[in-house]
Structure formats: C-alpha cells, structure tokens
Amino acid sequence: xxxxxxxxxxxxxxxxxxxxxxxxxxxxxxxxxxxxxxxxxxxxxxxxxxxxxxxxxxxxxxxxxxxxxxxxxxxxxxxxxxxxxxxxxxxxxxxxxxxxxxxxxxxxxxxxxxxxxxxxxxxxxxxxxxxxxxxxxxxxxxxxxxxxxxxxxxxxxxxxxxxxxxxxxxxxxxxxxxxxxxxxxxxxxxxxxxxxxxxxxxxxxxxxxxxxxxxxxxxxxxxxxxxxxxxxxxxxxxxxxxxxxxxxxxxxxxxxxxxxxxxxxxxxxxxxxxxxxx
Numbered sequence: 001x002x003x004x005x006x007x008x009x010x011x012x013x014x015x016x017x018x019x020x021x022x023x024x025x026x027x028x029x030x031x032x033x034x035x036x037x038x039x040x041x042x043x044x045x046x047x048x049x050x051x052x053x054x055x056x057x058x059x060x061x062x063x064x065x066x067x068x069x070x071x072x073x074x075x076x077x078x079x080x081x082x083x084x085x086x087x088x089x090x091x092x093x094x095x096x097x098x099x100x101x102x103x104x105x106x107x108x109x110x111x112x113x114x115x116x117x118x119x120x121x122x123x124x125x126x127x128x129x130x131x132x133x134x135x136x137x138x139x140x141x142x143x144x145x146x147x148x149x150x151x152x153x154x155x156x157x158x159x160x161x162x163x164x165x166x167x168x169x170x171x172x173x174x175x176x177x178x179x180x181x182x183x184x185x186x187x188x189x190x191x192x193x194x195x196x197x198x199x200x201x202x203x204x205x206x207x208x209x210x211x212x213x214x215x216x217x218x219x220x221x222x223x224x225x226x227x228x229x230x231x232x233x234x235x236x237x238x239x240x241x242x243x244x245x246x247x248x249x250x251x252x253x254x255x256x257x258x259x260x261x262x263x264x265x266x267x268x269x270x271x272x273x274x275x276x277x278x
Contacts, residue, residue, distance in 0.1 A: 001218070001246065003272060004029025004066055006258040007036050009265065015054055019061045025265055028062055029254040031105065031217075033069040034092070041069045042088035051098035058100065066254040067103040067151060067217055068096055073116045074139075075109035075123070075132040075159045082135050086142075093142040103216060105151045105181055106139065108132050108160040108169070119157045132159045136173060143177045151216045153181035156189050163187060163207035170214055179216030182207070182251070184242040185235070186219075190227035197225050200238050204245040212249035220272060221259035231260035232268035239271060 007030045010021035015037050022030060033041050037050060058065050070092050072085030089104075096104060109132060111122035122128055136152070143150045154166045166180055187203050189195040195203055222235025229235070246255070257268055 001243070001252060002029045002064070002066075002254045003027060003269070004031065004064075004254045004256045005265070006031050006033060006069075006256065008033040008069075009258070009260060009262055011036075016057045019057050019063050021262075022063055023061045025269060029064045029066045029256065030058070031067045031069060031254075031256045031258070032058075032065045032099065032101065042072060042085070042092060044088060044091060046091055046095040048095075048098060051095045055098065055100040064254070065099060065101040066256065067105050068092060068099060068101045070104035070150075071107050071116070073109035074106065074135040075111060075128050077111050077113055077122075077131075079131075081113075082131065086135065086138055089139055090142050093139075093146045093148060096148055097146055103149045103151050103179070104143070105153065105217070106136070107153050107155050108136065108158045110158050117155070117157050123157075123159050123161065128159050133169065133172060136169065136178070140173060140175045140177050144175070149177055149179050149216055151179050151181040153183055153186065153219065155186050161189075162195075163210045167210040170211075178214075180211045180214050181217045181219055182211065182215045182246065183219035183221065184237055184245075185221045185223035185229055188223055188227065197223065197236055201241055204241055208245050208249045212251075215246070215249060215251050215253075217253055218246055218251060218255040220255050220257045220268075229259055231264040232257055233271035234264070234267075239274075243272075 010018045012018045035041050076082050111120035111128050112118040154160050160166050187207050222230040222232050222237045224235045
C-alpha cells in the first residue's frame with residue numbers, strides 16, 4: 001500500500017509548491033482537489049493548459065494523482081441541484097485524463113438541502129434511493145465515456161450509510177466503473193451497538209467481506225469512541241487492524257489521509273508508519 005494525502009492539506013501559492021510540500025513529507029500519492037488551483041472542487045471549466053500543468057507538476061516530483069475529488073450531493077431533494085452537480089462533474093470527468101488520474105471520488109449525498117454531510121430522516125426513503133441511484137448511473141456513464149473509475153465512499157450521514165448499502169448499490173448499478181473508497185472511520189455508528197468502535201474487528205471484517213474485491217481507494221482519518229472524527233493519531237481507531245483488513249482483502253493501492261491540518265501531518269505519518277504502511 002502507498003501512503004498519500006489530500007493535496008488541499010497544503011495550501012500554497014502555486015500547485016508546484018503544493019506538490020513540493022507533499023514530497024517534503026515523503027508522500028508520493030495524493031487525492032487532488034481542483035480548489036488547489038481554482039475557486040472550488042467542481043469548476044464550470046478546466047482549461048487544458050491548467051490540467052497539463054497540474055499533471056506535469058505532480059510527475060516531476062514523483063507524485064501519483066491517485067484520485068480527483070468530485071463530490072457533490074447526489075441525493076439532494078432538488079433535481080436542479082443534482083443536475084448542476086452532474087454538469088460540473090462532466091467537466092471534471094473530461095479533464096481527468098489530462099490530469100493523469102484514473103479515478104474520481106464521490107459521496108452519495110443526503111436529503112438535507114443545506115449540508116451535504118448532515119444526516120436527514122428522509123435518507124432511508126425509496127425516493128432518496130431512486131434519486132441517488134439515478135445520479136450515480138449518470139455519473140457512471142460519464143466515467144465510461146472517459147475511461148475512468150468512480151470511487152463511492154459510504155458515510156453515515158449519506159444515503160449510502162453502511163457497507164451493506166454500498167454492496168446493494170454496486171450490485172444494482174452493475175458496472176465495473178464503480179468502486180468503493182474504504183474509510184475505516186466511516187464504518188462506525190455510535191447509535192448502532194453492532195457498529196461501535198469496540199466492535200472494530202468485526203466491523204472491518206464484515207465490510208471487507210462485502211466490499212473487498214471492489215475497493216478502489218482507502219482513506220485514513222480517525223474517530224473517537226464518541227463518534228467524533230479526528231486527524232489520524234488523535235482518535236481511537238485501531239490502525240493495525242484496519243490496515244491488516246485491507247491487506248487481507250488484497251488491496252494494494254493508495255491510503256489517503258484527510259480530515260487534518262498540515263500541523264497534524266507529522267504525527268499522523270508517524271502513527272501510520274508504526275502500523276506499517278509506507
């Protein structure tokens with residue numbers, strides 16, 4: 001497995017300096033966010049020259065752009081909002097090959113109209129599932145057109161809130177273009193006794209059994225016993241167990257740190273390297 005980080009953790013005056021910062025920490029893999037070089041992660045246009053510059057800056061420093069951030073609310077209750085997200089996603093998909101990345105990352109969204117990371121009681125309705133699935137299928141068609149893979153990340157606040165629902169989505173869409181982002185912290189739910197951190201080994205094993213062959217990327221953030229997300233090394237997640245689960249599942253790709261500030265990177269790296277991931 002290869003250790004990486006969100007490029008946006010290193011805000012700099014230029015993309016070249018951002019990749020310099022990655023390399024200074026010994027990191028050779030990243031999930032790139034277009035906000036590093038522009039006003040947001042889903043711009044309305046991406047000039048070819050900018051995409052080429054990003055790709056060259058990464059390549060010159062030996063950094064692999066493992067994935068590109070493409071998250072928008074795929075279950076938003078307003079069809080116009082979902083349509084706008086897909087329009088911007090199409091711009092990103094067209095630019096991804098020029099950026100030199102094979103994957104765009106997604107979340108499945110929530111019925112909350114204001115906050116994409118907030119749970120909503122309507123997330124479990126048939127209507128939410130239909131809207132989310134339709135949006136995912138349209139994104140998959142765009143991925144197919146540009147020879148990309150899409151990584152969907154289960155999130156307890158989203159329609160796809162568990163490994164079981166992620167398996168259902170994979171089976172219903174039935175496309176090899178759709179993969180899973182395996183984030184250990186996202187597998188837990190303090191409101192469900194079977195998904196508390198004290199049951200970590202069983203939670204990891206269950207998720208890997210369901211999703212193992214379809215894991216396309218791994219994320220690394222921490223979580224406390226109370227369910228609060230944290231930077232790696234500042235929570236209670238058993239990293240040795242999480243990483244061993246990935247190994248047993250046959251995963252050999254990038255493990256991307258996120259949910260942290262630059263000042264927290266050193267401690268996070270030390271913790272993960274103690275758990276034997278480079």
